[in-house]
Amino acid sequence: MYNTMHYFSDLDTIVDDVYDLFACWQQQHTEQEPFSLDTLLTAQMAVHEWVANLKRHARFAVAQPRVGVCVSPSNNGLACVVEDNSVGFDLAAYLADNPELTDIMPERGMGLHWINACANDLRYQQAPEGGQQLAFFVGAIQDPCLDIQFS
Amino acid sequence: MSFKIEPHDQETAVVTVGKTLDFRNAEAFKTACQEHVDAGKHNFILDFTDTGILDSTGLGSIFSLYRKVSPLNGQVVFASISRPVQVVVQLTRTYKVFRQFPTVEDALEALQQGIPSHR
Numbered sequence: 502m503y504n505t506m507h508y509f510s511d512l513d514t515i516v517d518d519v520y521d522l523f524a525c526w527q528q529q530h531t532e533q534e535p536f537s538l539d540t541l542l543t544a545q546m547a548v549h550e551w552v553a554n555l556k557r558h559a560r561f562a563v564a565q566p567r568v569g570v571c572v573s574p575s576n577n578g579l580a581c582v583v584e585d586n587s588v589g590f591d592l593a594a595y596l597a598d599n600p601e602l603t604d605i606m607p608e609r610g611m612g613l614h615w616i617n618a619c620a621n622d623l624r625y626q627q628a629p630e631g632g633q634q635l636a637f638f639v640g641a642i643q644d645p646c647l648d649i650q651f652s
Numbered sequence: 653m654s655f656k657i658e659p660h661d662q663e664t665a666v667v668t669v670g671k672t673l674d675f676r677n678a679e680a681f682k683t684a685c686q687e688h689v690d691a692g693k694h695n696f697i698l699d700f701t702d703t704g705i706l707d708s709t710g711l712g713s714i715f716s717l718y719r720k721v722s723p724l725n726g727q728v729v730f731a732s733i734s735r736p737v738q739v740v741v742q743l744t745r746t747y748k749v750f751r752q753f754p755t756v757e758d759a760l761e762a763l764q765q766g767i768p769s770h771r
Contacts (some may be wrong), residue, residue: 516674516676518749520672520704520705524704538735539735539739542735542739543739543743545736546707546736546740546743548740549674549705549707550707550708553674553675553707553709561746589763606715606718606719606749607712607715608713608715608716609708609709609712611708611709611711612707612708612709615708615744618743619743626698628727629686644762646742646743646745647743647744647745648746649744649745651748651749
């Protein structure tokens with residue numbers, strides 16, 4: 502269901518749980534939706550990267566992690582919000598210190614750039630009820646998006 | 653681990669990527685591909701028919717494979733690309749380095765005819 506925050510607390514299964522959520526939306530998608538299937542897949546990709554980042558790197562000060570995912574149709578695209586109760590990190594500083602991918606065909610370190618490339622109006626801030634909130638908008642795919650060096 | 657690697661001939665292996673190639677199985681993918689490179693394979697056809705997730709770490713493991721086979725005049729090509737993977741290919745512009753084919757059979761035919769890579 503769109504416009505609803507879906508909560509997950511098991512980091513061992515969260516990647517598959519989020520995948521299943523998006524798979525359900527994909528199956529329900531029709532040409533009458535105000536956003537394309539590719540837009541939905543791009544949003545899924547960005548959310549997956551963020552959730553994977555939480556699973557691998559986030560520190561949770563409380564015993565029970567809690568991650569919420571909400572996707573809302575808006576202006577021919579999708580507004581996405583991922584909330585969590587981790588201690589967070591300085592995303593703006595990371596992107597400022599690493600403005601582009603400099604390695605040729607990098608094997609790691611692409612995830613945050615990947616999100617930044619497919620998302621518009623990316624904001625990482627305190628969630629209204631505490632914890633962290635990543636919010637972004639995915640519209641039509643722009644080409645080129647992610648500037649990977651191939652040689 | 654959702655992928656499966658099957659030798660096709662002395663030089664070529666077909667990788668059925670399966671549902672996912674992401675941070676959870678990327679290292680296993682790299683290790684398994686290395687074993688086939690060590691066994692003499694230098695052409696790899698990646699079959700993305702059923703792939704729902706190809707994330708940045710998964711793509712990084714494909715870059716790793718490309719780096720291993722390129723000095724051997726080998727190729728990594730994509731076949732039967734699912735729509736989620738097509739979105740990744742567009743976002744990352746990897747169509748510049750990985751030739752794409754509608755089916756595994758088309759890819760095998762092209763490799764047997766010695767069609768060169770993009771680079």
